[in-house]
Amino acid sequence: MGVVRTALASRAVGSVTSPHHVDHYLEKLHPLWTAEAVRARVVGIERETDNATTVTLRPNGAWKGFTPGQHVEFGVEVDGVRKVRVFSVSSSAAAKGRNFSVSVKAHPDGFVSRFLNSRLASGELVYLSQAQGDFVLPAGLPDELLLLSGGSGITPVMSMLRTLLDSDAIRPRRITFLHYARSREDEMFTEQLDGWDDLPDVDVVRVYTREPEQGAELTGRFSVDHLKHLGIDPATTLTYVCGPAGLIASVRDAYSEQDAADQVRFEYFKVPTIDPALLEAAAAAASGTLTFDRSGSEATNSGNTILEQAEAAGLTPEYGCRMGVCNTCAIKKLHGAVRHVISGEINANTDETIKPCVHVPVGDVAVAL
Amino acid sequence: MSHKRTTIPVHYDATGHNQAPAPLSDATGRQATIGLDIMSREELDSFGTELDAVRLRTLESLGQADANYIRRIIRIQQWSEILGRIGIFTPFFWPTFVAGIMLLGLSKILENMEIGHNVMHGQYDWMNDPLIDGKRYEWDNVAPAQDWKHGHNYLHHTYTNIHGMDKDIGYGLLRIDEAQPWYPNHRFNLPAATLLMLFFEWGVMYHGLELGDYLKGDMSKEEFLARKKRALAKTRRQVFKDYVAFPVLALALVPMVGWWAPLAVLGATFTANIIRNIWTFLIIFCGHFPAEVQTFDEDEAKNESRGQWYLRQLLGSANISGTRPFHILSGNLSHQIEHHLFPDIPARRYPEVAREIRDICERHNLPYNTGRLSKQLLSVARQLGAYGAKPSDPYLVGNSPESKALRRAKREAARASAEGAEHLTA
Structure with a gap:
């Protein structure tokens, strides 16, 4: 991060923009001028196979680089919704410049990977995280x-x-x-x-x-x-x-x-399932495993709401109305599909906010509880 | 902060979603009586189904236009904040100085109402944008988001207008409803309301502490101390920004303007905060306190159906009519009825939803309380005045011997029935 970004992300600036992060203001001036939020422009799209694509990105100054083997959260906005998936970096960390690329194979049921392969265009804005993951080579290389x-x-x-x-x-x-x-x-x-x-x-x-x-x-x-x-x-x-x-x-x-x-x-690597036929079957069977990511426990999907299943597993998540009104229980669903008990609507995006009191898992689901 | 429970619930099942929110549901199987005087059970059920359909249709149509709208409002709010802060740094030229105060006030109004309040309801959670996420958003107000959300999103929006459960009925300060017991301090209903209006954000923050609950023993000491800590931290940040940081920056103006420049900046910010306080108070009081808005007893609402829950929201809220800019400035809370029916639908959709709701209400012969700001305000003021006077019925006076005897009898009955239950389980 450059001097300007470090200064903008400092506590002094934060106390003047409080309660908002300085990025809340900066992104309205220009989406890439954020001090801490990592964002990038697509600068190259290369077809690898019939259904695999390499996307080259030019990240903004908030990007701290990557170690080979790490992955990055990759978010694109479609119809006002930010869809996030995690992809591994595929380019060389020893290459010149800051650009890097991710390579993605389209899964017929993965929205973002399909989007990447069919609709993503050069110049598009991508919402990233810093590179993360410990699947990396050791400092001292083996023989x-x-x-x-x-x-x-x-x-x-x-x-x-x-x-x-x-x-x-x-x-x-x-x-x-x-x-x-x-x-x-x-x-x-x-x-x-x-x-x-x-x-x-x-x-x-x-x-x-x-x-x-x-x-x-x-x-x-x-x-x-x-x-x-x-x-x-x-x-x-x-x-x-x-x-x-x-x-x-x-x-x-x-x-x-x-x-x-x-x-x-x-x-x-995780593949989200949103094939409607499979989901209907999974919903009817109440199958799959519900993973509580933060507490590191899991439960066999009983068909009850995620809130009830979490409580049955001995967790004490926050909740309020238990009828989908107050948003107190809202959490991130990390991956998998969930069904809304009132509307029947199924949501299968990675990293989206759901209300566990009115959502039941459909197949394997992981939530941040 | 919502309460955390350690026991595993056995009676509640959200699947099917046709049950009253806990603890409004019990095992007696006795159905709530709300609305039975005006509608049959079947009609109430179809009313609920129709509203569910409106909700679903609207949620399904959310998309880019809604995302663009909230971002445009945020952009307008931020520019008016920036220009406002610049404006109040020109105390040497009164037109820009006054414009600065107005813009800063406008920015705080937009931030608290159309942005903060609505975002914190989770109305834009579907966008998956961390900067406008209901759980993470913190507003430009001394009340910490977490505690406000507990009192507002949970208690007020779930148990709307139920005495003893919705603490927003008079905010524990005013008597605004016949069924609230009268105490001598209610003689000062109008002056108290005026003070609350001027310092509304502080009132909201104090309300979020729920000191009353703590003193009654309904809240643990840890919970109360945590609330106090959050409130102090938030207050410190807000006060530092508005009344320390910017006035200190205004020291740079002293050589040019005079020693009073920092004071002018401080005063201007104070005024902008007051402008916001007055406006939010007016809008919020008109949403629930005009005459003809109904309140309910816990007993009536026990085991209510989805239709009855919706009906309680409808009868417990009032709209304010006005122009489009007025609606935006009110955070679309001028559509209080629609907001209470569908608190998690982006507020910009309330005007279009309102057309359908009015139609549904007409078909079911239900009241739909709406009126101009002046009409609703006058009604609120009359209510405050009327309910401030000591009622002639001693049972309506909180500290009358009759009321005390009644409360004692109720306590004893409750104790007796609890003991009875213990005998049964033993």
């Missing part, structure tokens, strides 16, 4: 490093590899980049990955699970045999895994079997 990913889980490890290759610092003796995609058409960053084929200390291996190529080194889903074939010893290889839950589970199992569980760092 051997495995970056393992599946599908769009490639983005954080791509950022790691790009940064390692871009920087002048000493890199691990051996880096293995193992990626699983459905097919070559479905793979992101294909061109750049092809270009790294002949690097001496980096072994880039891609496995196409549905449409394997002729004479491919490895085939099928991840298994311990893949590691053996590549000559990777789990006990001595620091491993970063990002991808669907299934992939992460089998990698962790494989490492546990060899007493190397402590070598694995992993990150899931």
